[in-house]
Amino acid sequence: SQTIHQxxxxxxxxxxxxxxxxxxxxGTSNPNLYWYRQAAGxxxxxxxxxxxxxxISSEVPQNLSASRPQDRxxxxxxxxxxxxxxxxxxxxxxxTGDVTEAFFGQGTRLTVV
Amino acid sequence: AQRVTQPEKLLxxxxxAPVELKCNYSYSGSPELFWYVQYSRQRLQLLLxxxxxxxxxxxxxxxxxGETSFHLKKPFAQEEDSAMYYCALRIVDTGRRALTFGSGxxxxxxx
Numbered sequence: 001s002q003t004i005h006q007x008x009x010x011x012x013x014x015x016x017x018x019x020x021x022x023x024x025x026x027g028t029s030n031p032n033l034y035w036y037r038q039a040a041g042x043x044x045x046x047x048x049x050x051x052x053x054x055x056i057s058s059e060v061p062q063n064l065s066a067s068r069p070q071d072r073x074x075x076x077x078x079x080x081x082x083x084x085x086x087x088x089x090x091x092x093x094x095x096t097g098d099v100t101e102a103f104f105g106q107g108t109r110l111t112v113v
Numbered sequence: 114a115q116r117v118t119q120p121e122k123l124l125x126x127x128x129x130a131p132v133e134l135k136c137n138y139s140y141s142g143s144p145e146l147f148w149y150v151q152y153s154r155q156r157l158q159l160l161l162x163x164x165x166x167x168x169x170x171x172x173x174x175x176x177x178x179g180e181t182s183f184h185l186k187k188p189f190a191q192e193e194d195s196a197m198y199y200c201a202l203r204i205v206d207t208g209r210r211a212l213t214f215g216s217g218x219x220x221x222x223x224x
Contacts, residue, residue, distance in 0.1 A: 043119070043214050043215050043217045044157075044199060045214075046211050046212070046214075049211045059211075090157065100145060100162060103158075104156045104157040
């Protein structure tokens with residue numbers, strides 16, 4: 001069966017520090033991969049999605065970037081965190097060609113102080 | 114750009130009362146609509162999709178293209194229905210392979 005792992009579960013980082021959140025999927029090949037941010041009162045905002053290795057689509061201009069160095073690995077990064085980057089980050093995967101169902105990870109609570 | 118609006122942040126009802134979680138979308142083409150649910154301490158997961166026309170856990174949702182709505186309904190709420198509900202949209206006739214989510218509605222079912 002397929003599983004998705006996302007870590008760390010919680011993270012407290014100072015303003016200006018770098019960020020790296022990692023997400024891996026097991027049990028499937030060539031998944032679509034997604035990073036969402038869940039901010040208070042704003043619901044789920046799509047940040048990035050990827051349909052293959054090295055292919056990243058960015059939805060909103062921001063301080064963050066994403067990379068997909070391997071088929072089932074998706075990384076969310078920042079060189080310098082801002083206070084506004086605080087939030088709950090969710091990684092998700094979907095089957096190739098099927099964008100109707102996304103399977104979500106447990107999420108990472110990021111607090112920038 | 115496509116948008117999903119869930120006007121209520123919180124909906125509180127008593128057990129046994131009818132529930133309607135509102136969802137409106139903005140897109141003039143062919144959309145696909147979904148409802149996702151997140152129970153306490155669980156992952157966000159798919160509840161139902163409009164193309165299936167199915168009832169899941171007593172919930173149904175009908176796509177109304179005239180009103181651009183996809184409201185989630187249940188005739189008799191149960192306490193275990195308490196959760197965060199997200200409406201989501203997929204634009205069929207583009208290559209965008211991602212869902213657009215609304216801001217979510219928290220449903221509280223009181224005993």
